[in-house]
Amino acid sequence: MNWQVFLSFATPILSLLGGGLLILLLAPLAKRFVPSLILLVSVLFLGFSLIAAWGGWSSGTPLSLGLMLFDRMAYAFDFILLLAALLSLLLSKDYLPEENIKDGEYYALILFATAGGMIIAHAADLIVLFLGLEVASLSAYVLTGMKRNVIKSYEASLKYFIMGSIASGFFLYGIAMAYGAAGSTSFAALQKLSLPPAEPILVFAAVAMILIGVGFKVAAVPFHLWSPDVYEGAPTSVTAFMATAIKTAGFAALIRIALSLGHIPQIPWTNILATLAALTMTVGNLVALRQHNIKRMLAYSSIAHAGYALVGVTAALQKNSLAESTIAAILFYLFAYSLMTVGAFAVVIAIGRRGDQAEELTDYSGLAQKHPFLAGAMALFLFSLTGMPPTIGFVGKFYLFSGAIEAGLYGLVIVGVLNSAVSAYYYLGPIVKMYFQKERDYVLPPISYTLLATIVLCVFIVIYLGLFPSDVFLMARESVREIVF
Amino acid sequence: MIHLLTFTIFSPLLGLAGLSLVPRGRESAMRVVAFLASLIPLVLSVVLWTRFRGTGDFEFLEILPWLQGYKVDYRIGVDGFSLPLIVLTTLLVPLVILQSWKDYAGKVRGFLVFLLVLETGLIGVFSALDLFLFYVFWEAMLVPMYFLIGGWGGERRIYAAVKFVLYTMVGSLLMLAAILYLYVAGGHSFNLTDLYTLQIPHKAQILCFAAFALAFAIKVPVFPFHTWLPDAHVEAPTGGSVLLAGVLLKMGTYGFLRFAMPLFPEAAATFVPVFVLLAVIGIIYGSLVSMVQPDLKKLVAYTSVAHLGFVVLGLMSRTPEGVMGASLQMINHGISTGALFLLVGMIYERRHTRQIAEFGGLATTMPLYTVLFLIVTVSSIGLPATNGFVGEFLILMGSFKANPITAALAATGVIFGAVSMLWMVKKVFFGPVTKEANKSLVDLSAREVAVMIPLIVLIFWIGVAPGFLTHKMEKSVTRFIERVK
Numbered sequence: 001m002n003w004q005v006f007l008s009f010a011t012p013i014l015s016l017l018g019g020g021l022l023i024l025l026l027a028p029l030a031k032r033f034v035p036s037l038i039l040l041v042s043v044l045f046l047g048f049s050l051i052a053a054w055g056g057w058s059s060g061t062p063l064s065l066g067l068m069l070f071d072r073m074a075y076a077f078d079f080i081l082l083l084a085a086l087l088s089l090l091l092s093k094d095y096l097p098e099e100n101i102k103d104g105e106y107y108a109l110i111l112f113a114t115a116g117g118m119i120i121a122h123a124a125d126l127i128v129l130f131l132g133l134e135v136a137s138l139s140a141y142v143l144t145g146m147k148r149n150v151i152k153s154y155e156a157s158l159k160y161f162i163m164g165s166i167a168s169g170f171f172l173y174g175i176a177m178a179y180g181a182a183g184s185t186s187f188a189a190l191q192k193l194s195l196p197p198a199e200p201i202l203v204f205a206a207v208a209m210i211l212i213g214v215g216f217k218v219a220a221v222p223f224h225l226w227s228p229d230v231y232e233g234a235p236t237s238v239t240a241f242m243a244t245a246i247k248t249a250g251f252a253a254l255i256r257i258a259l260s261l262g263h264i265p266q267i268p269w270t271n272i273l274a275t276l277a278a279l280t281m282t283v284g285n286l287v288a289l290r291q292h293n294i295k296r297m298l299a300y301s302s303i304a305h306a307g308y309a310l311v312g313v314t315a316a317l318q319k320n321s322l323a324e325s326t327i328a329a330i331l332f333y334l335f336a337y338s339l340m341t342v343g344a345f346a347v348v349i350a351i352g353r354r355g356d357q358a359e360e361l362t363d364y365s366g367l368a369q370k371h372p373f374l375a376g377a378m379a380l381f382l383f384s385l386t387g388m389p390p391t392i393g394f395v396g397k398f399y400l401f402s403g404a405i406e407a408g409l410y411g412l413v414i415v416g417v418l419n420s421a422v423s424a425y426y427y428l429g430p431i432v433k434m435y436f437q438k439e440r441d442y443v444l445p446p447i448s449y450t451l452l453a454t455i456v457l458c459v460f461i462v463i464y465l466g467l468f469p470s471d472v473f474l475m476a477r478e479s480v481r482e483i484v485f
Numbered sequence: 486m487i488h489l490l491t492f493t494i495f496s497p498l499l500g501l502a503g504l505s506l507v508p509r510g511r512e513s514a515m516r517v518v519a520f521l522a523s524l525i526p527l528v529l530s531v532v533l534w535t536r537f538r539g540t541g542d543f544e545f546l547e548i549l550p551w552l553q554g555y556k557v558d559y560r561i562g563v564d565g566f567s568l569p570l571i572v573l574t575t576l577l578v579p580l581v582i583l584q585s586w587k588d589y590a591g592k593v594r595g596f597l598v599f600l601l602v603l604e605t606g607l608i609g610v611f612s613a614l615d616l617f618l619f620y621v622f623w624e625a626m627l628v629p630m631y632f633l634i635g636g637w638g639g640e641r642r643i644y645a646a647v648k649f650v651l652y653t654m655v656g657s658l659l660m661l662a663a664i665l666y667l668y669v670a671g672g673h674s675f676n677l678t679d680l681y682t683l684q685i686p687h688k689a690q691i692l693c694f695a696a697f698a699l700a701f702a703i704k705v706p707v708f709p710f711h712t713w714l715p716d717a718h719v720e721a722p723t724g725g726s727v728l729l730a731g732v733l734l735k736m737g738t739y740g741f742l743r744f745a746m747p748l749f750p751e752a753a754a755t756f757v758p759v760f761v762l763l764a765v766i767g768i769i770y771g772s773l774v775s776m777v778q779p780d781l782k783k784l785v786a787y788t789s790v791a792h793l794g795f796v797v798l799g800l801m802s803r804t805p806e807g808v809m810g811a812s813l814q815m816i817n818h819g820i821s822t823g824a825l826f827l828l829v830g831m832i833y834e835r836r837h838t839r840q841i842a843e844f845g846g847l848a849t850t851m852p853l854y855t856v857l858f859l860i861v862t863v864s865s866i867g868l869p870a871t872n873g874f875v876g877e878f879l880i881l882m883g884s885f886k887a888n889p890i891t892a893a894l895a896a897t898g899v900i901f902g903a904v905s906m907l908w909m910v911k912k913v914f915f916g917p918v919t920k921e922a923n924k925s926l927v928d929l930s931a932r933e934v935a936v937m938i939p940l941i942v943l944i945f946w947i948g949v950a951p952g953f954l955t956h957k958m959e960k961s962v963t964r965f966i967e968r969v970k
């Protein structure tokens with residue numbers, strides 16, 4: 001194992017891990033003297049990681065070092081994860097003092113979770129993938145419970161931990177099955193699995209259990225029941241992080257697994273993934289219609305969007321699909337979805353204050369009169385989530401559904417398209433309240449510049465890439481051209 | 486002049502820039518800015534009209550590559566069908582701004598903003614020659630209309646606005662699926678001129694035509710997809726209703742003309758009997774129902790269903806007279822019904838009611854208003870020497886060639902329409918002045934007369950000498966029939 005090579009390629013991950021450890025050491029000291037130092041350090045490490053990832057992406061040649069691989073798709077996932085983490089941190093800056101979350105561990109855990117996601121993206125072996133999954137998940141479990149004096153937060157954290165551990169158990173058992181079938185847990189060995197497989201039962205069991213584990217992480221139906229409670233109970237900046245970064249990490253795992261085991265015709269991949277996708281979209285959208293808490297509504301919306309992305313995964317595995325464009329579409333969609341969701345959560349944070357979180361939909365009444373920019377931004381994000389042009393949400397759906405049509409999944413596209421129509425109803429709800437209803441008796445808390453800057457950035461990218469998405473999409477396609485698996 | 490069409494499409498956005506500069510509270514200044522800004526696209530479209538040669542090909546073409554990965558271009562151009570519609574749009578918007586000069590105090594800026602954005606969307610829809618671009622403009626136009634109805638409308642405006650959006654979205658999203666299919670099956674192009682030459686298998690044509698036709702049938706509206714129309718029209722503010730009836734409904738018939746029928750000629754031929762039947766039902770049903778409406782706006786709304794039934798009948802006849810009549814009637818209906826809604830708005834401004842029972846004998850107190858209303862009424866009915874006659878006559882002639890029985894049935898619709906409108910006129914204008922409030926009404930001001938003059942002039946000009954209009958449409962009609970037969 002060539003350590004120098006590994007170190008240079010793995011810099012993005014290592015810098016985050018190092019940064020996290022440093023913060024854990026510094027936190028007690030810094031808290032007393034310079035509270036915002038920790039945030040600054042975290043942002044610096046994230047920035048450094050981003051630069052290293054960019055260097056890795058540009059250097060081009062894909063590389064596999066036994067346990068970890070370094071191809072452009074992995075770095076592309078790194079970009080999305082780092083961006084999501086960065087935006088979540090910016091959201092946290094003034095949210096944490098308000099929620100009385102004083103611990104420096106918060107920042108370390110965000111860095112660790114992101115690092116875990118990146119490990120998933122760069123994994124060349126199922127065990128390493130599992131490692132990344134656990135690092136990310138354990139950090140997420142703790143982050144969920146960080147609102148110390150609120151019982152909902154504890155409940156959410158415990159729920160997430162217990163159910164997440166069961167899912168990880170399934171995943172691990174699936175790895176064991178895969179080892180039994182292939183003699184090794186590396187993706188390379190899995191890809192070289194003989195056809196027909198020597199032990200079909202083991203392969204089926206492996207795929208089934210691994211999918212259950214990954215399905216939980218991505219909150220696909222029917223493994224989604226933890227999601228609304230956890231998203232509602234967690235501190236909102238953590239919810240934003242989980243909905244974007246952890247979900248992206250889950251998809252990274254899914255894509256790698258699907259690509260390495262997708263060649264086995266005995267496994268009905270299309271049926272499994274198409275059913276998952278259709279169920280996820282439909283259940284997510286239908287249940288969201290009944291929600292009156294905006295965090296829960298956004299949680300179900302996240303579930304539905306995972307469903308749309310699953311359509312992309314289904315399409316990528318079809319024989320006649322343009323796999324490159326389709327996987328690029330999934331990457332683009334995860335990127336777009338992260339931006340829109342972080343933006344929406346940013347507005348949710350902006351409206352709340354300690355003691356009155358203002359998370360009910362009725363709390364948004366008349367926001368347009370009180371704060372036209374916030375209302376406009378929220379309306380934009382909600383329109384983008386619906387998939388209205390000219391926003392990035394529309395372009396993302398366009399790329400995804402084009403790929404699906406290319407692959408011949410007409411029925412699934414119709415389901416997806418009808419689901420988008422249904423989703424319009426609950427996305428319009430807050431807009432109606434903001435613009436067409438009387439103001440409620442509530443004074444908006446002052447909004448910090450960091451929060452405003454984050455929202456402005458998200459608004460800008462949502463519109464700009466909605467109009468001119470070519471460059472980013474071509475970059476995504478470039479990332480997928482030479483994947484190791 | 487280069488890029489004339491692009492300037493026409495986006496020049497209303499200059500008004501947006503201007504409006505943002507006006508300080509809050511200076512509402513007359515806002516109205517002046519918006520009015521002047523709306524004159525720019527009008528002038529530009531008239532220039533386009535004078536330079537238009539009517540060759541049957543698309544003129545004023547502009548092609549710019551947009552999404553490289555999918556060969557989507559920014560491709561615009563006009564022909565004999567779209568240019569008159571564009572001129573109609575640019576004419577109606579300044580009139581709407583003039584008519585609403587005294588309304589919506591306190592929330593003028595938003596109204597003007599959405600009006601101008603709507604104008605851009607509308608002109609864009611009529612100019613788009615790339616399916617993706619068309620879809621973007623089509624969907625994007627929903628947002629300003631939604632806000633106009635929801636923010637400045639009547640009592641049940643939110644219900645009407647949400648119904649409008651959801652109903653239209655379902656249709657358009659299915660159309661998106663069909664567009665994507667067309668892209669994949671058609672050699673990966675969204676270019677309309679290329680797609681016209683494509684040969685698509687019959688079964689696929691049927692499905693695609695059905696999807697496109699559904700979206701357009703909802704917009705037109707074709708019976709039985711018309712249920713959103715009365716609510717939207719009644720609850721929308723006057724300016725919204727004018728544009729809704731005057732232009733938005735034409736987007737549906739334009740869609741049939743430009744996309745559904747020429748792209749899928751065999752499927753269109755199969756569906757012709759269905760649409761002819763629905764059109765005739767719409768004509769008779771619309772006229773009959775309008776007879777019993779107590780609300781003035783709802784009455785006009787149902788006559789719109791009837792009138793557009795004529796247009797669909799003309800299109801489906803696929804004869805030169807029928808199609809020419811249909812195209813002409815699109816413009817005529819825009820003028821007459823636009824004028825009707827403007828007039829209704831004027832009386833609403835004075836009496837704040839639209840119930841016919843509240844009026845009576847207005848001819849005594851408002852003679853000028855009566856004269857103008859009568860002129861527009863007879864234009865709507867189709868009296869010779871007015872524009873409505875030319876259109877209806879051509880349509881009936883063309884549809885008689887195709888199927889005499891349906892033409893005869895449709896002709897009875899003319900009678901019902903006349904009954905409904907004239908009965909309303911009798912109840913509102915003639916007879917003694919029964920209600921106290923009507924005795925002190927002020928007749929039309931100079932501004933209101935100025936609003937009506939261009940429309941009245943056009944009513945007679947097209948009625949007596951329609952050649953200037955039909956001359957430019959002729960070759961496009963021929964081209965259309967070639968494609969569809």
